[in-house]
Amino acid sequence: MNIGIDAGGTLIKAAYRHEDSLELVTFPIAELVHVASWLNEMQNADICITGGKASLLQRHLKQEAREIVEFQASCRGAQYLLEQNHIAEESYILTNVGTGTSIHYVDRGVQRRVGGTGIGGGTMVGLSRLLTGLSEYGAIVEAAAGGLRDRIDLTVGHIYEGGEPPIPGHLTASNFGSVARSAAERRYREPELAASVIGMVGETVATVSVLAAQSCGVSTIVFIGSSFIGNDPLKRAVESYTELRGGKPVFLDKGEYSGALGALLSD
Ligand code: ADP
Missing domain, CATH: 3.30.420.40 (ATPase, nucleotide binding domain)
Known part of the structure; x- marks a missing residue:
């Protein structure tokens, strides 16, 4: 066998x-x-x-x-899954959001690691645990799914306060930035904290991936890694930020x- x-x-x-x-x-x-x-x-x-x-x-x-x-293996496996799913992509960025995040440029089956970030699945679990006390992956994702980020994250619109911002107002200007501007005694709930942690991870991963795609002259970004398992909050954050910045996200089933x-x- x-x-x-x-x-x-x-x-x-x-x-x-x-x-x-x-x-x-x-x-x-x-x-x-x-x-x-x-x-x-x-x-x-x-x-x-x-x-x-x-x-x-x-x-x-x-x-x-x-x-x-590892890098050779994940690129080969991702290529197999793309073919199984009838997704024809010759050149793309492959972003593996595992414990950490690794970014590769794949061109006709040949991969080159182009970067990465320590912000990944380990950050999601570790930082959520520090902030909420929840330590299980499933519990963190479940909490995040019911959480709103607007009391924690500072958007561009919050800063411009009704003025005309140069970039879309709903973009995050500062992850966790609203906390610094609120009263010290304000308490936060588990869902909003977990949602903000996952949002920060997703936005970072998407932003770094889109920059890698631009520097390699491609637009498709294939996302893999266990951090996406049952994790709609992460998928949504990565998808919207990738699209907003001009990339084409692909989430591989069983990636x-x-x-x-x-x-x-x-x-
Ligand atoms: P690695 O190869 O580094 O182990 P993975 O691609 O397996 O990376 O992703 C690990 C991440 O997946 C964890 O940091 C966590 O965010 C997430 N994850 C998904 N399912 C689980 C689980 N059952 N237990 C722990 N982490 C999980």
């Missing part, structure tokens, strides 16, 4: 074929030893690993597994498995 594993900073993703169907599974990184035992039980498995925790996982394996570079799929498909 062939199996591709992407062992990342937060989650381990696995892709393998079982009786003609493609199986995709996720484990928390805390279960690395359990994942190694699962792999060790497989007879004659051809295992290919990628991701930041690939070497650590390798150390727990009884058999030698192949390793491929979080790009690295694992790329490892599975590598020879």
Whole structure:
């Protein structure tokens, strides 16, 4: 059996074929030893690993597994998913919003890393936890879905106060900027805090991606990574900011498995 594993900073993703169907599974990184035992039980498995925790996982394996570079794997897997979804794109920016964010220029199957930012899925969870006490990804996203950002984020319109702004008034001028202007005793609720954190991550990721797209002369930006799983607030923030700045966003279904799929498909 062939199996591709992407062992990342937060989650381990696995892709393998079982009786003609493609199986995709996720484990928390805390279960690395359990994942190694699962792999060790497989007879004659051809295992290919990628991701930041690939070497650590390798150390727990009884058999030698192949390793491929993470960026190469995620680009290969994303290309596969694009083809499966009949999306024909030759040249595009691939933005992987994982624990952190990595940005690649893909041109006819060849990828080049063009940048990244430490603002990513880890920021969403970490900062939300500091501000709200919520620590589970699902709880944070659920809270954010019911939160309004207007008491926390300062928009361009807030600054111009009725005057004619040079850019659209609803754009964020300063994430969390309204807090600095409000009374010290003002208390904030979990949903608005989580919504503002996710909004900040989404706007940053979209802005950096669009700048990368402009510098590479393309407009399509393909977004992947587990940070988008069930996360409509993040998708909406990324989508609206990308479109507003002239980019064409594409969200790949199962995009979080790009690295694992790329490892599975590598020879
Ligand atoms: P990595 O390869 O670095 O682990 P991923 O693409 O798997 O990155 O994305 C990790 C991010 O996905 C987390 O920082 C978090 O925001 C989000 N996430 C989605 N589902 C979960 C989950 N069940 N547990 C923790 N984080 C999750």
